[in-house]
Amino acid sequence: EAQVTQNPRYLITVTGKKLTVTCSQNMNHEYMSWYRQDPGLGLRQIYYSMNVEVTDKGDVPEGYKVSRKEKRNFPLILESPSPNQTSLYFCASSLSPGQGKYEQYFGPGTRLTVT
Amino acid sequence: GQNIDQPTEMTATEGAIVQINCTYQTSGFNGLFWYQQHAGEAPTFLSYNVLDGLEEKGRFSSFLSRSKGYSYLLLKELQMKDSASYLCAVRDLRNTPLVFGKGTRLSVIA
Numbered sequence: 001e002a003q004v005t006q007n008p009r010y011l012i013t014v015t016g017k018k019l020t021v022t023c024s025q026n027m028n029h030e031y032m033s034w035y036r037q038d039p040g041l042g043l044r045q046i047y048y049s050m051n052v053e054v055t056d057k058g059d060v061p062e063g064y065k066v067s068r069k070e071k072r073n074f075p076l077i078l079e080s081p082s083p084n085q086t087s088l089y090f091c092a093s094s095l096s097p098g099q100g101k102y103e104q105y106f107g108p109g110t111r112l113t114v115t
Numbered sequence: 116g117q118n119i120d121q122p123t124e125m126t127a128t129e130g131a132i133v134q135i136n137c138t139y140q141t142s143g144f145n146g147l148f149w150y151q152q153h154a155g156e157a158p159t160f161l162s163y164n165v166l167d168g169l170e171e172k173g174r175f176s177s178f179l180s181r182s183k184g185y186s187y188l189l190l191k192e193l194q195m196k197d198s199a200s201y202l203c204a205v206r207d208l209r210n211t212p213l214v215f216g217k218g219t220r221l222s223v224i225a
Contacts, residue, residue, distance in 0.1 A: 033212060035215075040217070041217065042202070042216060042217035042218050043158070043202065043215040043218075048212050090157060090158070103163065104148075104160070104213065105160075106159070107157060108156070108157055109156070
């Protein structure tokens with residue numbers, strides 16, 4: 001089954017404790033992206049990757065890191081989480097945007113709470 | 116810059132038709148997408164428009180006017196399960212990420 005998986009689905013942590021949210025897709029997609037979603041603000045892009053070893057900042061990259069060492073995986077790293085990073089996080093993947101019509105497939109989401 | 120506007124909330128009656136509008140201002144245009152998102156769940160793809168006109172898919176249709184920077188999503192024969200947020204997203208140039216509007220929360224009432 002074609003899918004994007006994220007782990008963990010739910011996480012409660014404390015300020016300053018490094019954490020990683022994993023994202024994996026099995027569709028051989030070049031493009032992967034991380035979003036956060038907050039009430040009233042909609043989906044905002046954190047980072048994206050056009051292919052292996054190619055990453056770029058989205059609209060709200062501060063406090064986050066990513067890496068793309070393999071095509072299927074795109075982990076999101078919070079080196080020192082803070083309460084304002086409490087949010088619902090989505091990973092998404094798609095074929096290369098340059099290939100015209102394509103839709104982004106979203107993972108199930110990770111609900112993160114930082115106390 | 117990029118700007119995408121949609122109404123924040125709408126309410127409609129079961130069995131009726133509802134139109135959700137989206138206006139956008141981007142430096143270029145390379146496609147407009149509509150997604151559905153139920154509360155607490157991931158967005159799922161509904162439709163894609165890149166040329167002017169209407170795209171129909173079952174109870175859902177999407178319209179695009181590039182000259183007006185305008186799109187709408189039309190939902191017919193509304194069902195209770197259509198209660199969700201509907202997200203409009205635009206790509207302004209090739210090889211650039213999608214930009215999402217804040218979404219329209221639709222409530223379907225009996």
